[in-house]
Amino acid sequence: MKVGLFIPCYVDQFYPQVAIATLELLEKHGCEVHFPKNQTCCGQPMANSGFEHLTHGCNDLFVKNFTGYDYIVCPSGSCTMHIKEHLGVPQLAAQCYELTEFMTDVLHVNDLKVRFPYRVGLHQSCHGQRGLKIAQMSELNAPPFSKVEQLLSQVEGLELVTLDRKDECCGFGGTFCVSEEALSVRMGQDRVYDHVRNGTQVLTAGDMSCLMHMEGIIRREKLPIKVMHLAEILNxxxxxVTEPVA
Incomplete structure (x- = not known):
């Protein structure tokens, strides 16, 4: 299985450990992983700001970089959804998967063989949950499911924290956090303090952008919570972290 590793630009620049964990995780589960070295931003920030007509260069480069693979895998729901919804190349869109949906729907991983003995709070990012349908939305009268929780349940010693409101937006929203800074921060504080109230030791998500937003609040307010991408835990x-779960 030949996989093209699609790494968001902010992950490449600020969180390379997430890219490395994703690479190692895919290789552990039998994938032949390739990283196109001249990949750049997928164009999502421009599209989110109303300038999708300026993303043609990003689109052309993405097609050039990722044509020829069996699958394209990305540790970000928002960037994955941008490619699937806005690239305009149906074949590549169908081949593009967010990391956790790839592990559940394509690799059918059911035994991770890893241990992480901590209380973990899961942030369900909006693009992954409502866009890619990685988890059920709590406002719907429908059977619950979560592909992320399916994977986390395989991690020995991990205790998944029950939140008061488990699938609200953190307020990041890409360029929303710039144009509506005060509202974005307040939304982020609401999410972070839900984790504080319920004893989260490690806050995780499938989108490092959401985690970056909340980690800034955690650091500024000196809260005792560690932030890690799902790929790092699954790897x-x-x-x-203090007070590990027995």
């Missing part, structure tokens, strides 16, 4: 990362 068996080691982390120094």
């Amino acid at each position: 068996g990362a080691k982390v120094g």
Whole structure:
């Protein structure tokens, strides 16, 4: 299985450990992973700001970089959804998967063989949940499901924290956090303090952009919560967090 590894530009610049964890995780589960070195931004920030007509260069480069693979895998729901909804190349859109949906729907992973003995709070990012349908929305009268929780349940020692409101937006929203800074921060505080109230030790999500937003609040307010991408936990990362779960 030949996989093209699609790494969001902000992950490449600020969170390379997430890219490395994604690479290692895919290789552990039998994928032949390739990383096109001249990939750049997918164009999502421009499209989100109303300038999709300026993304043609990003689109052309993405097609050039990722044509020829069996699958394209990305550790970001928002960037994945942008490619699937806005690239305009049906074949590549069908081949593009967010990491956790790829692991559940294509690789059918059912035994991760990793241990992470901490209380983990899961943030359900909007693009993954409502766009890619990775988890059911709580406002619907429908059977619940979560592909992310399906994977986390395989991690030995992990205790998934029950939140008061488990699928509200964190307020990041890409360029929304710039244009509506005060509202974005307040929404982020609401999400973070839900985790604080319920004893989260490690806050995780499938979108590092959401985690970046909430980590800024956690650091500024000196809260005792560690932030990690799902790929790091599923890959068996080691982390120094106090009071591990017995």
